[in-house]
Structures are given as structure tokens and as C-alpha cells.
Amino acid sequence: MERAATPTPPYLPPSGGPQHQNVAPREEDIFSRRRASKKGFATLMKPTRPPWALLTLTRKRGAATYAQTLQNIPETHVTTLENGLRVASEESNHPTCTVGLWIEAGSRYEDPKTNGAAFFVEHMALKGTKKRPGSAFEKEVESLGAHLNGYTSREQTAFYIKALSKDMPKVVELLSDLVQNCALENSEIEKERGVILQELKEMDSNLADVTFDYLHATAYQGTSLAHTVEGTTDNIKLTRGDLASYIDTHFKAPRMVLAAAGGISHRELVDAAKQHFAGLPFTSKGDSVPTLKRCRFTGSEIRARDDGLPLAHIALAVEGPGWADPDNVVLNVANAIIGRYDRTFGGGKNQSSKLATLAVEHNLCHSFEPFNTCYSDTGLFGFHFVSDPLSVDDMMFCAQGEWMRLCTSTTESEVNRAKNYLRNAMVAQLDGTTRVCENIGSHLLHYGRRIPLEEWDARISAVDAKMVRDVCSKYIYDKCPAIAAVGPIEQLLDYNRLRSSMYWVRL
Numbered sequence: 001m002e003r004a005a006t007p008t009p010p011y012l013p014p015s016g017g018p019q020h021q022n023v024a025p026r027e028e029d030i031f032s033r034r035r036a037s038k039k040g041f042a043t044l045m046k047p048t049r050p051p052w053a054l055l056t057l058t059r060k061r062g063a064a065t066y067a068q069t070l071q072n073i074p075e076t077h078v079t080t081l082e083n084g085l086r087v088a089s090e091e092s093n094h095p096t097c098t099v100g101l102w103i104e105a106g107s108r109y110e111d112p113k114t115n116g117a118a119f120f121v122e123h124m125a126l127k128g129t130k131k132r133p134g135s136a137f138e139k140e141v142e143s144l145g146a147h148l149n150g151y152t153s154r155e156q157t158a159f160y161i162k163a164l165s166k167d168m169p170k171v172v173e174l175l176s177d178l179v180q181n182c183a184l185e186n187s188e189i190e191k192e193r194g195v196i197l198q199e200l201k202e203m204d205s206n207l208a209d210v211t212f213d214y215l216h217a218t219a220y221q222g223t224s225l226a227h228t229v230e231g232t233t234d235n236i237k238l239t240r241g242d243l244a245s246y247i248d249t250h251f252k253a254p255r256m257v258l259a260a261a262g263g264i265s266h267r268e269l270v271d272a273a274k275q276h277f278a279g280l281p282f283t284s285k286g287d288s289v290p291t292l293k294r295c296r297f298t299g300s301e302i303r304a305r306d307d308g309l310p311l312a313h314i315a316l317a318v319e320g321p322g323w324a325d326p327d328n329v330v331l332n333v334a335n336a337i338i339g340r341y342d343r344t345f346g347g348g349k350n351q352s353s354k355l356a357t358l359a360v361e362h363n364l365c366h367s368f369e370p371f372n373t374c375y376s377d378t379g380l381f382g383f384h385f386v387s388d389p390l391s392v393d394d395m396m397f398c399a400q401g402e403w404m405r406l407c408t409s410t411t412e413s414e415v416n417r418a419k420n421y422l423r424n425a426m427v428a429q430l431d432g433t434t435r436v437c438e439n440i441g442s443h444l445l446h447y448g449r450r451i452p453l454e455e456w457d458a459r460i461s462a463v464d465a466k467m468v469r470d471v472c473s474k475y476i477y478d479k480c481p482a483i484a485a486v487g488p489i490e491q492l493l494d495y496n497r498l499r500s501s502m503y504w505v506r507l
Contacts (some may be wrong), residue, residue, distance in 0.1 A: 073430070081273060107123075107227040107229045168260065
């Protein structure tokens with residue numbers, strides 16, 4: 001029986017010498033190495049660079065990788081057709097794609113009599129077309145293995161389909177049929193009334209949504225931004241003529257963006273758009289061209305006290321900037337400094353957010369989060385919290401105090417942490433074709449172009465502590481807030497007392 005070959009020790013080099021030839025080392029070589037290792041192990045294992053040099057090298061490599069990631073994002077191609085339809089896409093090697101239509105239509109374009117029309121039209125658009133009546137439209141989408149979805153907000157309506165990349169031309173044809181040939185059958189309208197009424201009842205049970213609707217109602221009272229997206233139960237009686245008139249007014253080529261992301265070709269997307277959207281009208285009929293009027297912000301309050309509820313929902317906001325205002329980046333940094341909190345979060349008192357630390361130490365609330373809601377020419381910058389009835393006053397005092405601290409004593413370390421948080425959230429937009437597609441469509445409606453992540457990163461990097469203090473003072477300090485409160489809110493101070501907490505010293 002042959003003697004088994006001696007295994008190669010793990011500390012030997014992978015190549016060179018007899019070890020590379022799989023020959024057993026001599027006995028004296030082994031003992032000499034052992035003696036050397038005992039006498040000078042620290043010398044043999046001594047790194048060629050000090051630890052801080054390796055850390056610096058790692059940081060440099062990480063920074064280069066991050067910058068390179070932003071630069072290597074595929075370019076967004078935009079083409080405007082003759083009828084004004086904008087076609088935009090981001091090409092990648094993804095096996096799927098998302099194609100959608102983003103339309104300048106929402107509750108802000110409605111009047112009190114037609115409030116809820118956009119939401120109703122969104123429901124009806126998914127209930128069949130003249131070419132594909134009834135459930136035929138949904139069945140054809142399902143036959144592709146695709147997913148159809150849509151949503152309505154105060155300033156835009158969207159329909160999008162996620163499918164295999166090879167089915168992109170078919171998806172474009174389906175979307176064109178959806179917006180150009182909506183059937184609006186009377187029988188389906190009657191069925192949908194009950195569905196929408198049930199949704200309205202469910203939304204009334206979501207106190208966070210109710211609070212935000214109240215906040216818009218008081219902040220923008222007497223303007224179209226005060227309208228809810230879903231409308232009222234009275235407006236559930238909208239007729240087929242009302243819905244058809246809404247479509248004829250708003251579903252026009254210059255008010256739409258056809259966006260796509262994934263494994264598609266921009267040239268093929270443009271060709272499909274020319275084929276299926278060429279008949280989309282350029283302008284609205286007669287004098288029905290929709291225009292946006294300036295929505296006035298009013299410092300005021302709405303209180304819906306209900307002591308039968310276990311928790312109080314309170315939102316406080318000041319007027320913020322519109323989408324295109326550069327101050328938005330600074331305010332987002334400020335919100336990241338405030339942070340957010342929920343009792344289900346880990347960390348306890350060991351959180352970077354000062355307000356979250358106070359909430360844990362003094363049991364101030366169940367949750368809180370800041371928000372920066374933007375529209376084309378205005379916005380709401382504020383915070384929303386949920387608390388026990390006896391903690392309302394303390395939580396409001398601490399939250400307003402945190403606002404004053406942002407205006408007067410924000411530090412560079414806080415700003416740097418917040419900027420890193422925003423960068424992480426920004427890069428997360430790259431996750432999935434649907435999020436990229438929505439980003440493209442929304443950007444073209446809000447900014448007229450898609451802003452590259454590299455440009456966003458430069459804007460975030462330019463923010464410093466002084467800029468945060470100045471911008472927060474501009475929008476927060478000594479400004480009249482809008483307040484919405486729902487639930488057991490007896491402890492909430494009167495408006496004038498809360499208004500006086502919006503400044504420390506008047507200049």
C-alpha cells in the first residue's frame with residue numbers, strides 16, 4: 001500500500017517550489033519554519049500599512065464606487081411627438097419592463113361639484129374599453145402575465161403595466177386603448193358607485209389619512225387643493241356625462257408622459273407611441289383648457305374631537321415650496337435631522353434623532369414622522385404624530401421646540417448624518433423598473449425633465465448647517481401654522497398659544 005501524500009499546509013504559498021509540484025517538504029524545513037514562527041510571529045504577521053492607512057484606502061474605494069454608481073446609471077431618453085406627447089425611457093438589461101402614462105389630472109383640477117371625478121375615472125378606466133368591453137381588458141393583461149395598476153393624487157393620475165420586456169409594444173397599445181377608448185358603460189358606473197362608497201367608508205377609518213385631508217382643507221381653504229382625492233359621498237352621483245367631460249378636458253397629449261423602464265429600446269417605444277397615440281388630441285375643446293390657480297395658504301386649524309377614540313392624531317404644517325424650488329433639498333435634510341419614530345422601532349434611547357430620544361424617555365407618543373408634501377407652486381412642510389390623550393401637549397411642545405432648534409442651532413454633524421440618509425433613500429430609487437418608471441413620469445410632469453441622481457447628490461452635498469438654519473427660519477420661524485387634530489384632543493392648546501411657540505425671540 002502506498003503512503004498517502006502529506007497534505008499541503010495552509011500557510012504555504014499556492015505556487016512555486018516543491019509545494020507547487022505536490023511534493024512533501026523535508027522534515028528539517030518544517031521544524032525551521034516552526035522555530036521561525038515562534039521567534040518572530042509578530043514580525044511575520046506585521047501589516048505593510050498602518051491600520052489607519054487601510055481604513056483611509058477603504059473609504060476612498062467606497063467613495064469612488066458610490067460616485068461611479070451614480071455616473072453609470074443609464075441615460076434617460078426623451079422624445080416629444082408632433083401632438084405634444086412626451087415619451088421617456090431608461091434602458092437596461094432587465095428581463096421585465098414597466099410602461100405607464102402619467103397625466104396632469106387630479107382633484108386640484110376639479111371644482112366642488114365635480115370633486116372626485118378623477119378618482120371615479122381611474123376606477124372606470126380599468127373596467128373595459130370600447131375595443132375590449134367588460135372584463136376583456138383585464139383578461140388580456142392577465143394573458144401576458146402582466147400587472148396593471150393606477151392611482152390618483154391631487155395633481156396627477158397614473159396608469160402603468162409591468163410585463164415582460166418582449167411585450168412592450170402590446171403594453172403601449174393597451175395603455176392607448178385605456179385612455180382613448182374608455183367605455184363608461186352605465187351598468188359599470190352604477191356598480192362602481194357602490195365600490196367607491198365602500199372605499200370612502202374604509203378611508204374614514206384611517207385616521208392618519210383623515211387628518212391629512214383635514215390639514216389640506218384648513219391650510220388651503222377656499223381653493224382646489226382643499227378637495228379630497230376621493231371626493232365626497234354627495235359627489236358619488238356624478239353622471240356619465242360628467243366623467244366623459246373630464247376625460248375630454250384632461251386626457252390630452254401635451255398633458256401626458258409615456259414613461260418606460262427596463263429591457264426596452266427607446267426607438268421601439270417611440271415607434272409604438274407614434275402608432276397608437278397619434279390620434280390623441282393636442283388641445284381641449286372650446287374654453288375647457290384646464291389651468292391651475294394659485295392656492296392661498298391660510299394659517300388656521302380644524303379640530304374633530306372624539307373622546308371615544310383611544311389615540312389622538314395631530315398634524316402641524318407651514319407653507320412649503322413647490323416642486324422646482326431649490327429649498328426643497330434643504331428642507332428634506334431638515335426632516336432627516338428630525339427623524340421619525342415608532343414604538344415598534346429598535347434602538348430605544350440610543351437614537352440619533354433628538355426628538356425620538358425625548359419621545360422614548362418621556363413616553364410622549366406612539367409614533368411621529370415629518371413630511372414635505374410638494375405641489376406645483378406650493379407645499380406643506382410639517383409633522384404628524386399619534387399620542388395618548390394626556391401626552392398631546394408635551395409632544396407638541398417638544399416638536400415645536402425641535403423646529404426652533406433647526407432654525408437656531410443645527411450642527412454640522414447632524415447635517416452630515418441627514419445627508420447620508422438622503423443619499424441612501426435616493427439610491428433606493430434604482431430598485432426595480434416600476435419605481436424607476438414612476439420616477440421618470442413624475443419628474444417630467446414636475447420639473448420638465450428627469451433630474452439625474454448625480455445632480456441630486458451634488459445638491460445634497462452643497463447643504464451645510466448654516467443653509468439649514470437659514471432655510472428653516474425662512475419657512476418656519478414666526479410663521480402661522482395650519483393644524484389638524486382628530487380624536488381625544490382636549491389637552492391640545494388653543495391656536496394662539498401654539499402660534500406663539502413658532503418663535504423664541506421676535507426680531
